[in-house]
Amino acid sequence: MSESIPTSTPKPTPTASWYERSAWIVVSAVFLLLAWRQHQFVNQHAVNILFWDQWDFYAPLFREGSLWEIFKQQHGPHRQGLGFLLTDLLTHLSGWNSRWDAFGVSFVLIFAGLLGLLLARRCGARGISLVTIPLLFLNIRQYEMFVNASNISHGAMPMLLFMALLLCLFIERDALRLLAISLLTFLAIFTGFGIFVGLVIPMVLVVQMIQHWRQNEKQRALSVLLALVAIGAAWALFSVGYRFDPAVSDYRFPYEKPWEYFYFIAAMLNNFHGMQTQSLPVLIWGLTCTAFLGGLALFHGWRILRHGVLNERRSTVIFCLAAFSLIYGLNTAIGRVFSGWQEAGAASRYVTLMIPAGLAAYLHFATLNKAILARTLTIAYVCFLAYNTVELHTRDWRSINHYSEGRRAWKAAYLETRSEEQASERTHFQVYPAPVLGDRLRYLEAHRLNLFNSDAHP
Template sequence: MLPKPLSCFQKWINAPFLFVLCNLFFILRLVFWIDYSAVNLLFSDQWTYLSPLFNRQGIVERFLYQHGPHRQGLGLVLSGMLYENSAWNSNIDSLFITLLLVLANIVFLFFIKLKFNKFLISDLLVPILVLSPIHYETILLAPNSSHSILPLLLISLFCMALHIEHNWWRIILSIVISANLLFTGFGFFFGLLGFFVTFVSEFKREGMGKLQLLTISFLSLIMVLIFFKNYNYSHGTDDFKFLALSFSHLEFITYQWSGLFQIREPYAFISGLLILVLLILGDILCAIFIFKKGNPNYAIPFYLLSGSLIYSIATCVGRVSTGANFAQGSRYMALSVPAIIGLYLLIRMIKGVRLRMVLSFLILFLSIRDIKLDSTHEENLGGFQEMKRRFLVHYSPSKTLKEVEDDSGVILLGASEQRFEYLQKNKLHFPP
């Protein structure tokens, strides 16, 4: 039995009204902030990954389109429909991506409610991280739902799917979601891992027949083969060196994890290293429970932790040459979030009340740093958005791309004269 002060505190942290109120605040704040900050101007990678729309290709081509090392998948299919029905208004896509974050937050919280039967105030780390403005780069600068935001929603749905009691529904939905992750942006790593986790968790369940396991194996193999059909390997940098390991690789990964909580130099390396060690230890613990003790209840924390750790390693391998500070970029944060949620789920499964509360609130305390952007992110976002606004001020339907760039002093990254003229000719995207 808990001491009276601790018991009163526990009642307070279970307060449902406060929990709902905080969630509504984070949702509304994000929606209004995105609506206020969005600038309707295609920028950087958008001019490339929207190629299937420029070429007027169909749904299959959009789904399979490869941009860099990943395919666009479900994201380009959905965003493409929005572009075509809004005269290519990228602000609509920004709000759509915001909606995806809101849905991911709801699904993660719903999963927590199903698993633990009640909410704690420490569960607020989910909306703080998922609905944080730290994801601005793939929402505002160069909106791309496929890159990591839609995969985050699919990851949350996979957690729900693996929690379904009916065997065949659980298997089918887990495979379908994993397949979409495989094809959608950097969800690729979670897609592959999803096939594996589905197989292992079903294998560890009592009474699971060979037919179900064969079905998982067959469908997973088919999806992987389809993904790699006509796949063009791309690592994204010119000086890529596979397995050329150095201290820079460790530094890059640690900066990515400290970057999730906006911890800058001189504490970026040591704090990132501590976070990385905790995540690895949590992942190993989950693996022990699953593979040695045969407990499938740890499959979801294992999936979330392993997926984000693999993603951070892959990011490091492809981008380490850009420098450690680049690892703290906004675009890498969305798919780092699952690991923190996975670690938190593992902590909530601890039986000791005091230890569980201390560790839970430690993660919550770190997450609070993401409620607002730090000065580095604010300057980065503000600079790019101001540059886009300046370009639009000098835009005229009668001007060429070069003329607008010369008048505004802004180079529209990624744009080509041909595609610029295509939008003008068809009266799309730009103001009349």
């Protein structure tokens, strides 16, 4: 299985150097192609009108609140954090153009993908298999993040912060590494579903602290303890004013069919991999993927315990990725399973936060000791991703067109009638579940923002 990363690597032969350069050209070309396609998708389908949840989580912007109010804004079970500060900046630059939110999600995902490439390289992945990274991060199946209620804080910014944090594990200087980890964990806790990063990282730090203590490295153990205290303080600050909000009216726990929690996670992983039907073979595949993730977390967690966090940084990365995916998946299942695991588990918005699951699998495959096995598994995974995720299904396009055309039509109808009810009746579409937006629409009109900004793209 995988081993700790060597401190030095042999000098590459000319043939190896040529292969490495050629592989980087291919990987770069695929990355640029998928990034351009994503940009074009957003440009074609994003509409300049606030939609659904945006009317809610924009509340501190309507109130013209402070930066701290914006940062700590709670939406459903999470806070908005760093992603919402970026949203605030974009609103000031664009006149509240909702299309900029969608482009913001897109560009943050692109930057997260670039960090993902650096992380994969740092973990020892090489060659053409790195094409997996753009396939994971620029997966068009996350289209809901662009055409629905675009929220940079939900998944895109947590992925960027998570990749940056995992890269910090490779910093050699203890003080700098722990400072960076503490700061990024604080930001992750406050930013969308990065909240679960704040559960995974302390597990690693507790193990590291105990290992330093057992090796009689008391000063290093104390440094890790200080980082844990800082993360604990972040959690304490997060909890101030926090309210339990499952974001659905029919939430109940425990669910009367607890096995469906695992079905739900399986459906999330299947949808991430482009498998939408929930037939028995597909369900079994999803459950197998779920079990494999659990196996990755256990195996690499065992390596960390046996050899040490700092000696097994690659295993630490894979453990964190797998553990995050399982915790997020289980939390989502607990919060949504009663809505029907087949449909609810296949929501497009979950795809972004399943990226760590795919990345954990890829890094494990790519860094196996047996080169032939590693190459075979990574090529198979690349082909699987390319076949299933590069193109969308007819059902996906129906959903995309419903949101894009519906928002565009509602906007035109409202600008003509100045009536929420009439706009909804004419278009058979709603931008919010109830006609209660009067004050906010008047605010936007008075300041010539969002749909009332005639200079903005429709």
